[in-house]
Every structure is written in C-alpha cells, then in structure tokens.
Amino acid sequence: MPQFFLNKRLILLLVSIIILVALIGFSLQERDKLTWPEQFVQDSVGFVQSLVHKPAQSIAQIFTNIKDIQNTYEENKLLKEKLDGYVRLQTEIQDLRKENQILSEVLDKTESLADFDSIQATVFSRDPSLWYDVLSINRGTQHGVKENMAVITAQGLIGKIKNASPYTSTVQLLSSPDRKNRISAYVQGENDKYFLIEGYDDEKEALLLKRIPFETEIEIGQQVLTSGLGGVFPSNLLIGEVIEVVPDDYGLTKTAYVKPAADFYEIRHVIVVERTMVSDQDQEGDEE
C-alpha cells in the first residue's frame, strides 16, 4: 500500500513541475497585456497595499525628518551659494526658450519629440524578493498609463511601464537585467552621438552604453539623454553621465558606463511620461 501512495505523490509532483514550466513559459513570452485575472488581482492587492502603505510611510517619514533637521544648517549654507548661480541660469534659459520658440515658428515646426504629457504617481510597493527591480505605482490605464511609457523622477529617467492594470501599473527599472530593456540614447557634446543603452552592471551600478565605434571620442562626465528615436520615449530626458569608457571584449568597439542620474532605491513619487507626438511604432514599441 505505501508504494501506491508514493506513486501518487510522485505523479502529483511531476504534474506540478509540468504546470510550473508551462506557467513560466507563458509568462516569459512577449505579451503586451496581462490577462484579466492578473489585472484584477494586481488591482485588489494594490488597493490593500495602498491602505497600509500610507500610515506606515508617515511613521517612517518622522524618522527621516529628524535626520533631515540635523543636517539643515550645512545644507542651507550650500544651497545659498548655489542659488546665486541659478538666477543667472534661469534668465539664460528663458532667453533660449524664447529664441527657440521664435525659430520654430519661423520654420513652421510645431511638433517636437521632446513634448510630453505627464501623469503623477506614487510608488506603493516594491518587489520584496529584490530579484526583478519592479515597482508598483498607483496609476493605471484609467488614468492614461499605457505599456512602455517612460517613467521619470525629478532627477532623471528610471524605467518604463511594464504592465498596466486599470488602477495600478508596474514599472520596470533600468537596472533590471532584461534583454528587452533597451533605450535609444545620445551623448551630449558638440556633435550628438546616438547609441543604445543595453543592460546594467550591478557591481559598478552603471548602465552600459554599448557598441560605440572605436574612433568615437566619449569623455568622462558627458551627459547621456534619451534620443526619442525608439518611438515611444520623448527625447531629452536625462539618463545620467559617463563615468568610464572601456574597450569591449574584442577591441573593435567601446563600452561606456553611464551612472544613472536618478536614485533607483529611494523612489517615492514618479512621473509617467507620454509623448504627445505619435509615431507609427507606438503599436509595436518593444524597443525604445
């Protein structure tokens, strides 16, 4: 008799392994939409989470506030020094903006890749297993969020929308090791140079700007911004700055390490960015 029971368990185990493989295969395939049960579960757990998250957050806030107050004096001194510079910069920007507008009107060019609408959102949870670098935010398709939109914080680009449910959506961070996570970017300089950001280096905590032709000069400290040529992201969102340039394995091309401008860990509020200028690629958009 025990033999029989053992067999039953074995069969059960085998069946569940088959289900496991099938489910993993199903979720890894390239799908643009979540199935409705997934969306429903995500929304309802999201609701519970946002209920608990607020009070927990405000308690945590008290401790951060105390810490902040300790540094206030030093920070204030530093900020006052910086403020003088900003006023000058501000007037300069205003001048340039006006000039830009006049020139655009002369050219009869009203649309730009850099124009975008923004949706404000709050982060309410993060993947606790720390494997996937995925965040949940409290805005969904009902608020206009769609898959593959760019997500930024005040400092710079942090990732893109992975899935959107009606009331919540998940954000995939740039640091997530996913082959599909590619961004068309350019290095700011006298001549802008266009490349793709592919992948993230965990040890250096930097993004990889790959396949730079060997003769191209990239300097440390240059800014890297989105180019908007991928079809979904608007252009001129700050990604980060170059910290190191190394030849790649075969010595034919170079790879630049880009330190992200945004902090990927302390993320509270994000802005989901929708490009106003539409393109044909919006329907596909798996490579921006």
Next chain:
Amino acid sequence: MIKRFILPIILLFILVSESIFVDILPASYIYGEYLLVPRFLFVTIVFIAIYSDRIQGMLLGIIFGLLVDVVYTGILGIYMFSIPVISYIISKLARILQNHIVITSVLCIVGVVVLEFFVYGINVLIGFTNMNMDTFIYKRLISTLILNSVYLILFAHPLTKLLDKLSLDE
C-alpha cells in the same frame, strides 16, 4: 466561521508588509553591502504546515505563492510551486525530528535556504540574473538568513500559540 478566515487575513497582511518593509526601510539597509530579503510569508506558511495542518498549509502556500507571483514578480509559477513543495518537505522532516520550537525554527531557516537556491536557480535558467554563485551566497543568502532568523525569534512563539489556539477551537 470567522476563525477560518483568520489565517488568510494574517497572511495577506504579511504579504503586504513584506513589500512595505522593503519600501519603507532606508535603502542603505536593504540595498547596501548585503541584500536583506524578507521571507516572512514563506516562514509563516511553513509554520502553519508544521503546527496546524499540512494540507491547509500547502493550499495556503499555493494561493499566496500565486499572489506573490502575480503581484510582485510577474513570472507565474515560481513561488506557487516552491512554497507548497518546500513546506511539505519541511513539515515531513519536522514530523520525523522532534516537534520542538527551536528545531522547527532551524528547519524553517533550512527551508529559506532551499527556497533562495531554487529561485536563484530558476532566475539563472531564464536569464533574469547574471549574479554568480559566490556573490549570491555572500551578498544575499547569509544576510537573508539572519533577517529571517530575527523574524523567527520575534514571532515563532506567538505564532505557535495562535496556531494551537486555532486548532483547539475547531
């Protein structure tokens, strides 16, 4: 009737609190030199499988494993499979060994090791991580075990009390 829902509600609360734990604590603790991964849900389910009812523990493991998969990771099946299977094995082992709270806690920690290795293995297999074994053990596994041991030290006793009470009432 209400008693039946106590465990699921507690588990749901733990599920939510895991992500809040990661979100609220200052980033330097969680993402510093070592990664601290909360496995409170898993540990609690193993305790249910040992002290209350194995079948009930596994069922809760399947349901909440699926919830973790859908809500946090987006890759279905990993936790839905691993949580019930590991809690089954651990509860079997606990039956063979003594049913003392210290021993079951140690077994739980062994379960966390198995779970971490399983998830790591799957992630390497499907190409979601390029962490090598050494980094995984030093940066992730040891610190995670310490965190979950602290959780067990704090909550193992109240948890067994609660489970005893629930099974007595039935």
